Amino acid sequence: MVNPLLAWIALFSPLASCVIITLFLLRSKAYSAFVAIAGILTSFVCCVLLFARIFNAHPPVEFQQSFTWIHFDSLMIDFGILANPLAIMMLMVVTGVGSAIFIYSKGYMADDPGMPRFFAFLSLFAFSMIGIVLSNNFIQLFIFWELVGLSSYLLIGFWYEKPSAADAGVKAFMVNRFADFGFLCGIFLLWSASGVGNSRSFLFTDLAAVVPHLDSHLLTAAALLIFCGVVGKSAQVPLHVWLADAMEGPAPVSALIHAATMVAAGIYLLARTFFIFEPLTAALAVIAYVGAITAFLAATLAIVENDIKRILAYSTLSQLGLMVMALGLAGPLQGMYHLTTHAFFKALLFLAAGGVIYALHHEQNIWNMQGLLKKLPITGVTFLIGTLALCGIFPLSGFWSKDEILALAAEHNTLLYWAGTLTSGLTAFYMGRLLWIAFWP
Numbered sequence: 001m002v003n004p005l006l007a008w009i010a011l012f013s014p015l016a017s018c019v020i021i022t023l024f025l026l027r028s029k030a031y032s033a034f035v036a037i038a039g040i041l042t043s044f045v046c047c048v049l050l051f052a053r054i055f056n057a058h059p060p061v062e063f064q065q066s067f068t069w070i071h072f073d074s075l076m077i078d079f080g081i082l083a084n085p086l087a088i089m090m091l092m093v094v095t096g097v098g099s100a101i102f103i104y105s106k107g108y109m110a111d112d113p114g115m116p117r118f119f120a121f122l123s124l125f126a127f128s129m130i131g132i133v134l135s136n137n138f139i140q141l142f143i144f145w146e147l148v149g150l151s152s153y154l155l156i157g158f159w160y161e162k163p164s165a166a167d168a169g170v171k172a173f174m175v176n177r178f179a180d181f182g183f184l185c186g187i188f189l190l191w192s193a194s195g196v197g198n199s200r201s202f203l204f205t206d207l208a209a210v211v212p213h214l215d216s217h218l219l220t221a222a223a224l225l226i227f228c229g230v231v232g233k234s235a236q237v238p239l240h241v242w243l244a245d246a247m248e249g250p251a252p253v254s255a256l257i258h259a260a261t262m263v264a265a266g267i268y269l270l271a272r273t274f275f276i277f278e279p280l281t282a283a284l285a286v287i288a289y290v291g292a293i294t295a296f297l298a299a300t301l302a303i304v305e306n307d308i309k310r311i312l313a314y315s316t317l318s319q320l321g322l323m324v325m326a327l328g329l330a331g332p333l334q335g336m337y338h339l340t341t342h343a344f345f346k347a348l349l350f351l352a353a354g355g356v357i358y359a360l361h362h363e364q365n366i367w368n369m370q371g372l373l374k375k376l377p378i379t380g381v382t383f384l385i386g387t388l389a390l391c392g393i394f395p396l397s398g399f400w401s402k403d404e405i406l407a408l409a410a411e412h413n414t415l416l417y418w419a420g421t422l423t424s425g426l427t428a429f430y431m432g433r434l435l436w437i438a439f440w441p
Helices: 004-024 029-056 085-108 115-134 138-156 163-193 204-213 216-233 241-248 251-260 262-272 281-303 308-328 332-359 377-390 397-412 414-438
Strands: 063-072 075-083
Touching: 004 029, 004 063, 004 075, 004 115, 029 085, 029 115, 075 085, 075 115, 075 138, 085 115, 085 251, 085 262, 085 332, 115 138, 115 251, 115 262, 138 163, 138 216, 138 241, 138 251, 138 262, 163 216, 163 241, 216 262, 216 281, 241 251, 241 308, 251 262, 251 308, 251 332, 262 308, 262 332, 281 308, 281 414, 308 332, 308 397, 308 414, 332 377, 332 397, 377 397, 377 414, 397 414
Parallel strands: none
Antiparallel strands: 063 075
């Protein structure tokens, strides 16, 4: 029997940490770090228990629990949780990788006077991201979606006294607000068409039953508007411009936001609401080609970049493009598989890059780094492992997940297959270039 209380604890533990740090611990580095890490670890343990109980059943079970939050005339909005295999897998990524990044941040930010504020922001971000994953309706998801945007603005611009960091935070915030306007319009268009009077609903389970009966043209318009949110949050063309500049934040922020969580939220949204997109051939084609173009364009940008974090940022953008392409090819399983593997090895790469930047007193130009494998052997080896996984080298995880996407493309669209294959080759080239220049000689 699955206990819904575990999901509620997983959701609110990071929020409790954020509130405690903000109210009582802004002058204590040690205690603020302890409270933040305790909050995310509590969420992780709850997610592990949920994982065990949901997947222990055959087939895996799902549960939903909610209460009425807003009820006005024909408008009813719930606040609740929906835990199913997809949500639990995403929660394991968010809280698992998040826990490692929180612990890493304790050492990385030890000398920063704003460390308590940093952990308050991290905890708020974790709460917001878990909220996206567990939401059982569109309005609740959108609220957490915007909270993630606020949290990322605070984290990217954490060193606000540095003009480039402040500008990067504002840029990320504004680009995502532009995209989220389209997302919100899509939500209300879908809701308005979902029924008459009291039968209208924002709940995913209710909408899944209604969608097959809606007009295909109206449904396509709603789906593409919802996809606008994905384009912003997951930095797809043409709204990819904010991601590289967001590297102005501390290295743990890059690992948390740009590897495992925030930018992956768009992929999760596509998979979570795939019942909307599945019958729409035209919408899926748009999604697939946007993903393929983003993947290839980002890979070419990474080739000419000299900043270690920006290279990894463009790499993230490229891999997100492959995931979106997989969803557009009607492969939510393949897209989420690559999301899961990518979250771990890209977080490893960002954390290793953070170790390099810390050791070199915040130097980020790869041409000023030589022979790091000898000088920083542990960091060098971890970076090498992450690079091999990203390049899809057998038998590391990136090989299996990327191969699934390419196999899917080969089956459905030859042009997209070659685009994905070329992008994968470019990935190996620019990561090999980075490894050779910074670590090898």
